Amino acid sequence: MAEASREFFDRSGLAATIARNVSNLEVLLNMGFPKERAEKALAATGDRSVQLASDWIFAHVDDTSLDEKVPREYVLFACPTGPLVTQLDEYSEKTLVHCGRNGSHNSFPHVTLCSFFAVPDSTVPKVVHAVLTVAGRLSCREVPAKVSLDFYSSSSFVGLFVDDRSAAFLRNASQEFANEVLKTTGIEVKAHKKQLHITLAYQFNPSQQKKLEELARDIDTSMPAQWDLRLYSRDTRRAKSDVVRVVHPLPPSNDDELELVRGDYIYLEPDELVSSSDGWLRGVSWLTGCAGLFPGNYTEKAAETDTWTLHRCVPVISLRGSSSTRASAPPLSPTQLPPLPSEPSTLSSTTRAPVPDRRNGPSRPPLEEMYSQVQKSRPVSNSKPAPPRQLYILRHGERVDVVFGKRWMNACFVNGEYSQQDLNLPRKLPSREGSPLSFAEDSPLTEMGWFQARLTGEAMKRAGVHISQVYSSPSLRCVQTADAILDALGLRSAMKIRVDPGLFEWLYFYKASGLPKLMTMKELLDFGLNVDPTYHPIVPVSDWSRTEDVVQYYQRNHTVVQSVLGSTDGNTLICAHAGSLDSCSRHLQGLSARTQREAVKLMVKIPYCGMAVFQEVKEAGIWDQVEPPIHTLTHSPNHKFDWRVLQS
Structure with a gap:
């Protein structure tokens, strides 16, 4: 489309x-x-x-x-960013694990400044202009140096109240916004006059109150934060819908079924999740607006706000106490809007x-023409040339959280001790800091995942594949995959896995949840994984950015690959993620990064242990994709993988 x-x-x-x-x-x-x-x-x-x-x-x-x-509904929020939000995100994650889902998990941390109000589509530019007008006025006034937050709890609510001075500043902003909207559009906006607050928990079981309060008191509210005015909108018809996120793609088999596209969201009627008797649900796609039936186990619960649209984000209270913020730095312009991580704009x-449009990258002559030019320029020699180098890029094996759900740890950990509750769950898990919460965003392999990796390594050995070095993403599942393949190749005693954070997947996937807590080299070694503790990463974790766009993601992966290829004359194996087959090879082929949509559409086509192989065309300065030396690995739910998909 x-x-x-x-x-x-x-x-x-x-x-x-x-x-x-x-x-x-x-x-x-x-x-x-x-x-x-x-x-x-x-x-x-x-x-x-x-x-x-x-x-x-x-x-x-x-x-x-x-x-x-049908007009959309709009709302004005004051939202914190910076170190404070990290604290709030960690609280949300902990409460989800320890206490289960409550109403606060349906949105991100915010202070509501007004009630929802409907706006005809033709009038939206005037509402956006009202936000910018108010922000311009606020920049000329005395702004609070910091927003202080006070803990408060009751039998039905846990939250943080905004201090009186900051609350007055934000209420004034809200009232001026309401006045401006009324003056320019005739639409009435009800500015909030009650106590302003950030909700930490509500709609929870009373038995969970004590634990929710205990976790809330660990939040360091003194952490610095910048506060933004944000204008959001939502589809009025879906205001009371439950929202699920598609985690497994599935084409429709019948006319009444909904196509599932990974990353799409589906709206459900409020009672749909509990009324279904066969696991099939009826919903409406956020991506296409089409309705139909779909299997519920191909989705997971998501926040309602994941489907909202951000129209304007204007900083009004600066980040204080951060060493990275210079006092002399000019304030952001009210018209400046941080770009959303979506398709590249055709117009600014x-x-x-x-x-x-850079999606196709620089053009290059056909490979046949380049090979012909290489042959003509090659000196005559009687010696047999060395075979060209090859790069093997492999996705990890089956991961636990995809098979058993994001909260699989709830059933497997009792008093901090792990117990295998299914034959496909790992027989044992490593000891690591933050366990079991740290497994939520850094999933291990299933037993089947380990077997997939082992089968792949054995096939490589039968095909006569020779590897000189192996690199891995720092994700536990990737390191486990690399370890199993090395063992199957008979190289485990002779070669260690070099773990480089630069090979990690696209950081945009962690924008909402926060960057994962990865295992240390010592923890990996103690678990018996064959990693190299002396290796110094090319791109350390400290260089990661949660605002990374798709172009930066491709460049980060390429920086690592370019460096590791320069360190050997032999073949290299990289064990990483679905997107890595393309992101680690795209620039090597003389092509630029794909767009976000193209990259995501490709990722869903890469099965567990899917492999791509690239061969060096040294004289042309590129690496060309070639057919893998081993057959595909197909089993349910693994689909048959056509390696040529990267050439589309």
Whole structure:
């Protein structure tokens, strides 16, 4: 669908239109989209770009409600960022493990400044302008140096109350926003006048209150934080829906079934989860607006706010007490909006200038032509040339949390002791700091996952594959996979695994949950994994960024691969993640990073222990993909893997 809209955009001859600094709406109208659809698409995507809005329209072509005139609901939040949010995220994770889900897990940390209010799609730009106007006024006033938070608990609520001075500042901002919206649109907004607070827990079982309070008192509210005004919107029709996230893709088998696309969200009626008797649920896709049946075990519970749209984010209270913040640094402009990690914009939302499309990267001549040129320039020699080097990139084996759910630890740990509750669960687990919570974002292999890795290593040995060095992502499942393959190759005593954080998967996947707590080299060694404790990473964890976009992700992986290939004349094995087969090889082939949508669509096609092999074309300065020397590994739910998928 993105390709279709790009083709349409390219055929429309809109260069002159864009150059006139016209609005995204005008561009969409010139492309031929009906005004109502264009306005709805811009509202649903936060007016990020023409490309994203047109993609949204094409994705919703089968949505029977596409042309319904239903306004979205908007709300203004004050949201903290920085070290304080890390504390709040850790509290949310701990309460989920120890006490189960409560109402607070349905959103991120925030202070609500007004009630939800409906806005027609055509009026949204005026509401956005109201946020910027108010932020501009606030920047000229005395701003609180810091927002202080006081702990409060009752039988139905655990939270943090904002101090009086900061609350007055935020209430004033909320009231001015309400006045501005009323003046420019005629829409009434009810600014909150009650005690402002961050909710830590509500709608919980009374028996959990003591534990929730105990965990809340561990939050260090003195940690520095920047506070932003954020304008969000949601689909009015889904305001009371439950939300689940697709974790396993599944094509529909019948006309009444919903296609499951990994990363999509599905809206459910409030009683759908409990009323289903056969595990099949009826829902509506957030991505396409289409409705249908789907198996519930292919999804997991998600926060309602995951489906909301961010329209503006304006810093109003600076980060204090952080060594990385310079006192002389100029404040952010009220019109500055941090980019969302989505499809690259065709138009900048600020300058309206065209953004070059880099998704296909630099062009290169056909491989046949390059090989011909290489042959002509190669000196005549009677000696047999050495075989070209090869790079083997492999996804890890089956992971526990995908098979048994994100909270598998709840059933397996009693008083801190692990017990195998299923034959496919690991027979034993390593001792590590933060256990069992640390396994939530750093899952081990299942027993089947270890067997997959072992089978792959044995097949490589039969095929005569020779490895000179092996590298792994720091994820436990990746290190376990590399260890099993080395053992099967008979190289475990002769070769150690070099663990490099630069090979970790895309950090955007951890933007909401926070970066995972990885095992130390000592913990890996104590568990019996054959890692190299003397290895110095090329990209250490300290270089990670939770705001990493897809281009930076590809570059981070390439930085490591480029370095490790320069350290040997032999073959290299890398054990990492689904996206690694492409992110670690894309630049080696003379191509640039894929777009976010293209990268995610490719990731879901890589099965456990899926392998890609690349061979050096030394004279041309690239590495070309070749057929793997071993057969694919196919079993349920592993689909048959076609290695040529990376060439699409």
